[in-house]
Amino acid sequence: MSIEDVASAASVSTATVSRVINNPDLVAKATAKRVQQVIVELDYRPNMLAKGLSTRKTGVLGIALPDIFGEFYSELLRGADSQARALGYHLLVSSEARIRNGDHAESALAFGLIDGLAVMITEPDGRLLPEAERSGTPLVLLDADPEGQKFDSVVVGNESGAREAVRHLLESVEPSQCCFVGGPRENFDTRHRAEAFRSALAERGHRASDEQLSFGTYTTEWGHKWASERIAAKSKRCCGVLAGNDEIAYGIMQACQDGGVSIPGALKLIGFDDSRLASLVRPRLSSVRVPAAEIGEAALRLLVARIKNPSNPRSHLTVQTKLVIRESSVGKGS
Amino acid sequence: MSIEDVASAASVSTATVSRVINNPDLVAKATAKRVQQVIVELDYRPNMLAKGLSTRKTGVLGIALPDIFGEFYSELLRGADSQARALGYHLLVSSEARIRNGDHAESALAFGLIDGLAVMITEPDGRLLPEAERSGTPLVLLDADPEGQKFDSVVVGNESGAREAVRHLLESVEPSQCCFVGGPRENFDTRHRAEAFRSALAERGHRASDEQLSFGTYTTEWGHKWASERIAAKSKRCCGVLAGNDEIAYGIMQACQDGGVSIPGALKLIGFDDSRLASLVRPRLSSVRVPAAEIGEAALRLLVARIKNPSNPRSHLTVQTKLVIRESSVGKGS
DNA sequence: CCCAAGCAGTAAATCGTTTTCATTGTGGTT
DNA sequence: AACCACAATGAAAACGATTTACTGCTTGGG
Numbered sequence: 001m002s003i004e005d006v007a008s009a010a011s012v013s014t015a016t017v018s019r020v021i022n023n024p025d026l027v028a029k030a031t032a033k034r035v036q037q038v039i040v041e042l043d044y045r046p047n048m049l050a051k052g053l054s055t056r057k058t059g060v061l062g063i064a065l066p067d068i069f070g071e072f073y074s075e076l077l078r079g080a081d082s083q084a085r086a087l088g089y090h091l092l093v094s095s096e097a098r099i100r101n102g103d104h105a106e107s108a109l110a111f112g113l114i115d116g117l118a119v120m121i122t123e124p125d126g127r128l129l130p131e132a133e134r135s136g137t138p139l140v141l142l143d144a145d146p147e148g149q150k151f152d153s154v155v156v157g158n159e160s161g162a163r164e165a166v167r168h169l170l171e172s173v174e175p176s177q178c179c180f181v182g183g184p185r186e187n188f189d190t191r192h193r194a195e196a197f198r199s200a201l202a203e204r205g206h207r208a209s210d211e212q213l214s215f216g217t218y219t220t221e222w223g224h225k226w227a228s229e230r231i232a233a234k235s236k237r238c239c240g241v242l243a244g245n246d247e248i249a250y251g252i253m254q255a256c257q258d259g260g261v262s263i264p265g266a267l268k269l270i271g272f273d274d275s276r277l278a279s280l281v282r283p284r285l286s287s288v289r290v291p292a293a294e295i296g297e298a299a300l301r302l303l304v305a306r307i308k309n310p311s312n313p314r315s316h317l318t319v320q321t322k323l324v325i326r327e328s329s330v331g332k333g334s
Numbered sequence: 335m336s337i338e339d340v341a342s343a344a345s346v347s348t349a350t351v352s353r354v355i356n357n358p359d360l361v362a363k364a365t366a367k368r369v370q371q372v373i374v375e376l377d378y379r380p381n382m383l384a385k386g387l388s389t390r391k392t393g394v395l396g397i398a399l400p401d402i403f404g405e406f407y408s409e410l411l412r413g414a415d416s417q418a419r420a421l422g423y424h425l426l427v428s429s430e431a432r433i434r435n436g437d438h439a440e441s442a443l444a445f446g447l448i449d450g451l452a453v454m455i456t457e458p459d460g461r462l463l464p465e466a467e468r469s470g471t472p473l474v475l476l477d478a479d480p481e482g483q484k485f486d487s488v489v490v491g492n493e494s495g496a497r498e499a500v501r502h503l504l505e506s507v508e509p510s511q512c513c514f515v516g517g518p519r520e521n522f523d524t525r526h527r528a529e530a531f532r533s534a535l536a537e538r539g540h541r542a543s544d545e546q547l548s549f550g551t552y553t554t555e556w557g558h559k560w561a562s563e564r565i566a567a568k569s570k571r572c573c574g575v576l577a578g579n580d581e582i583a584y585g586i587m588q589a590c591q592d593g594g595v596s597i598p599g600a601l602k603l604i605g606f607d608d609s610r611l612a613s614l615v616r617p618r619l620s621s622v623r624v625p626a627a628e629i630g631e632a633a634l635r636l637l638v639a640r641i642k643n644p645s646n647p648r649s650h651l652t653v654q655t656k657l658v659i660r661e662s663s664v665g666k667g668s
Numbered sequence: 669c670c671c672a673a674g675c676a677g678t679a680a681a682t683c684g685t686t687t688t689c690a691t692t693g694t695g696g697t698t
Numbered sequence: 699a700a701c702c703a704c705a706a707t708g709a710a711a712a713c714g715a716t717t718t719a720c721t722g723c724t725t726g727g728g
Binding site: 045090134 | 377379380381382383386387392394401402403404405407408409411412415419424425426427428429445446447468469554584588591611614616
Binding site for chain 1: 705709715
């Protein structure tokens with residue numbers, strides 16, 4: 001089952017067999033045909049390991065995410081998978097844990113096994129980056145701050161969509177009555193979204209008060225809690241909400257239903273992510289679409305571009321978010 | 335950066351270095367220590383390809399699914415990933431397309447690259463199975479009919495959960511007024527679930543009429559369509575529904591809300607999959623839980639068991655489904 | 669003081685490819 | 699007829715590990 005068997009069966013040298021497979025032009029047509037035949041007959045498959053060892057290319061790309069759970073990552077992974085196939089690569093998946101503890105031998109780089117790695121870093125203090133740089137492994141960073149980075153990257157353009165969303169809210173709501181209900185304050189995306197919220201209000205000459213921005217977690221519960229409290233404390237008016245993600249939005253929606261606040265009648269609500277949930281819920285949830293699959297695709301494209309041409313200048317890609325208007329945010333003003 | 339560099343830096347032979355890494359007991363403590371030091375200093379990593387070529391083990395497991403999209407597959411993949419890590423393996427992911435067209439060189443087996451493969455077959459006519467058998471690659475089949483198969487397998491035990499669900503419905507609904515609203519008739523799971531539905535009714539001495547079972551697709555739309563039609567045609571009573579999955583159930587739920595049929599007042603509804611949706615929706619949806627992650631985990635466990643002991647007898651595992659009762663199915667009878 | 673045993677360590681074969689370099693033979697030019 | 703370019707192939711050296719013999723050196727026992 002090795003190339004040598006094929007060679008002797010076709011009474012040629014291994015070199016010739018190899019050429020028939022990888023570079024058919026270099027061998028006489030007659031020989032090529034004969035060898036081909038033997039290959040089929042014996043059902044021979046080149047051993048990828050040996051091939052990889054020799055060529056220093058394995059045709060495997062790695063992707064490392066904090067988790068592969070939840071719609072966002074799942075979508076991202078799907079994009080990566082389809083793109084990998086399209087580009088003729090295999091995909092090695094890993095959740096970050098293995099990187100973080102990065103315990104030397106177990107590293108996600110799976111040394112020698114992969115031609116390149118797309119990775120979403122959560123702990124900037126890891127040893128992965130320096131290591132990759134040293135070993136020259138092609139790397140692309142997902143959703144990480146590209147400032148001053150020495151690697152290719154693709155990030156989510158939260159600004160555009162968030163801004164769009166706020167502008168849309170402002171069509172029917174006063175700037176002072178808009179709120180942003182985000183996830184964890186220290187989260188990369190949360191910060192960007194909050195910032196976009198602020199600056200969209202600033203465009204209208206309104207300086208957002210601290211009360212207009214709240215931070216919690218990316219869960220239904222947090223949305224529910226926030227909304228319930230607001231409803232209880234009637235003093236603080238709020239007629240337009242941009243939620244940090246759809247889960248939060250959904251929590252708010254439920255609290256409003258329980259509390260007799262009609263959506264979109266009394267409260268305009270916009271989510272973030274445009275998850276499956278958004279179009280299933282009633283009223284259908286307007287939401288800022290984050291094209292997760294595209295991120296995965298773009299990352300892999302960047303990655304193979306770098307592999308094919310290591311001296312390219314760095315690329316930093318931004319996939320744009322976009323408001324999808326449904327029912328929860330439209331209708332007459334407050 | 336190769337083992338030879340380490341060897342010469344520590345002034346020993348490559349064999350010794352290799353031993354220090356893989357079998358420290360075979361080398362004198364003093365030498366081992368010295369070599370270790372050099373390894374750390376030089377930050378040496380064994381090349382996995384070379385290692386794999388030599389040992390015929392790569393530490394990579396493959397998993398091939400029809401798609402990696404949707405909550406079920408995403409969960410399954412997550413289970414597989416975590417288990418792979420726990421077992422000390424890497425995970426190579428592929429959607430089936432690459433298998434199907436199985437065009438020789440591109441095969442999902444990635445010859446030599448993986449130590450074993452977990453695969454969900456959709457086309458039984460593929461060349462994958464015979465090929466794996468011939469090449470002796472360890473394989474485990476996911477959710478495929480284990481009858482007469484020559485491989486390990488893990489399947490979903492639809493029966494138990496479906497039966498439980500029907501019994502639960504029968505607590506408040508007459509057997510003749512129960513319906514099953516399934517996905518595609520030819521689907522493996524659909525058939526099993528329908529069968530379980532039938533036999534659970536049979537337990538109560540009721541032979542299900544054709545009208546009690548409907549087949550469509552696993553979509554919200556199909557559920558909505560089915561329910562709308564039933565509501566329009568008042569003649570056909572139906573007070574208890576087991577849906578083929580949560581999507582269908584959700585479609586039914588919406589149609590009922592539109593049509594003024596109260597759930598669970600006038601209609602008891604149970605979904606299948608226990609997806610995230612089920613606990614978000616109001617009324618909360620009772621649903622048969624299918625432990626997708628466990629499938630992935632079990633598959634990988636079976637796989638490495640086989641790798642470690644190729645002559646084991648075949649294992650066929652069934653992960654059991656289980657009814658989760660929430661709001662949509664409880665309350666007084668019709 | 670000698671021998672067997674045991675331990676440390678080495679040289680070299682091996683895994684299955686690719687690829688360089690050398691070697692043929694063939695036909696075309698002068 | 700001599701020469702050259704060129705196409706087709708083969709032999710052998712990488713690639714970077716593991717592993718199997720095998721060689722010296724200690725030791726411990728008698």
